[in-house]
Amino acid sequence: SVAYNSGERSENEDDVEITTPKEIYMVSDGTGWTAEHSVNAALGQFEHCLIDRGCSVNTHLFSGIDDVERLMEIIKQAAKEGAMLIYTLADFYLAESAKKACELWGVPSTDILSPITEAIASHIGVSPSGLPRGAPGRKIPLGEEYFSRIEAIEFTIKQDDGALPQNLYKADIVLVGVSRTGKTPLSIYLAQKGYKVANVPIVMGVDLPKTLFHIDPEKIFGLTINPVVLQTIRRSRAKSLGFSSDMKGTYSEMDHVRKELGIAARIYAHNPVWPVIEVTGKAIEETAAVVLRLYHDKKQKCLMPRISKRY
């Protein structure tokens, strides 16, 4: 029902700014991370046009907004700047006020909490509390899950880059791969989700720790990557680390890169239980999704691959 631009660049490719950026305001009574995460995903749908490709967007996150006065100030400012508003407000009155004020002042708005909350409410037959996460009296119970997540993060930090191989048996997940396949950021991403992760580098001329072959092989995952992409990444890494051109040579030279990936491929072939995950062109969270899908499938052996949780 809306007419869109094609989003294509204008004839004059030399224009520095083709359009003035559009503003998106995000407001939450909590941290704002839910709004930010959702807006980020939605903006993925406009990648063909963002930044210097014809349109650009500025987002502005306002967190901890739990009173109507500050809320109204923000909406007024949004109206002035021609911004749209995307909000998560647990309090029914506040959410309603945001909606009405936006209508009144001509600010396009989207409530991204209420639709899910209402759908869940009617599904489980319980009414929502309407209390924002920081509401007085709402104590966050420092439950088991909280402590085990922190433990996972601390464990994962200590196990980075092949450290403490004697502890590999304690890990939930062990990642194996050559340098710059993203083992460290992937380990940390998974740790944040509560998994104890260890990562073990494959380096030409260095033996893998023996313990790697004594632990449960079902929890080991190999990472692989396209050699050309890996070389590009290693070059940028070598530059940022200020490697001498000698070291840079061995580390990011194509011949060396291919040989090291060849070694990795042979190790994986000798250990066919380890799934081999292609990371080329994947964002860290995408590789994490693949790892966890496989991890949970192995545990459940169920027909329809899924990750289940109890609340």
Place this chain on the structure above:
Amino acid sequence: SVAYNSGERSENEDDVEITTPKEIYMVSDGTGWTAEHSVNAALGQFEHCLIDRGCSVNTHLFSGIDDVERLMEIIKQAAKEGAMLIYTLADFYLAESAKKACELWGVPSTDILSPITEAIASHIGVSPSGLPRGAPGRKIPLGEEYFSRIEAIEFTIKQDDGALPQNLYKADIVLVGVSRTGKTPLSIYLAQKGYKVANVPIVMGVDLPKTLFHIDPEKIFGLTINPVVLQTIRRSRAKSLGFSSDMKGTYSEMDHVRKELGIAARIYAHNPVWPVIEVTGKAIEETAAVVLRLYHDKKQKCLMPRISKRY
């Protein structure tokens, strides 16, 4: 328009299971993390009743669903289990198919991507691509932001727990606090968002590194916590580390805890530029929101505190 239960426990408190758990299916053509994050936030609205408080919920995440066959299988299974469906599907045809199939088979459903995408589309005047994140041809450019986020994570790991004080000047954010105020998980959370973080412990009888007082004080944040809560956390920590009862004594004894917090308070008083952040009862992401709000306010000195980004 929906009649809800009060969600209160039944008379018989000994019942192990008061109600059968309600099922929530989450489906994404991508990682599923957006759906999981949003559902998690929404479930916060039912905390008064979840788990053993009268109702319980099982979530099931199906990621990487980008064909109609698997989608229909999942929806059929949802219908069988009496589950509801929450989905993010970038492809218009797939999203529409999900909606129709859910109507047909009586599965309550909520599309959480389309409303935001459509609102943004009409705001910026550009049509969405309809391409899921993993679509062939959609190459993730290993841009500057990607590398700088990974660098932030690697930096932060190396700076954990007061390591390498000579590098404090390279950090964007420096966290100071006594043991078990959540410095490590908070540092990692911020690192994932692209900030280089160092954390420095305050330990009775140990001097703070001199470099801490030579770097820009505007980037230093002190953490503080209620002594009773800290003692509880330390006790559980000491137990999980298997501390001898002697060490446990000094570490988690109330007298020791209070003294150490007193030292921290005096250090903060001597450095009034450092904001002091109360972490008691806050989840890591909540403390992160407070830190980043202050961090960006200091930089912008603007009237309306916000975190802005360009896309």
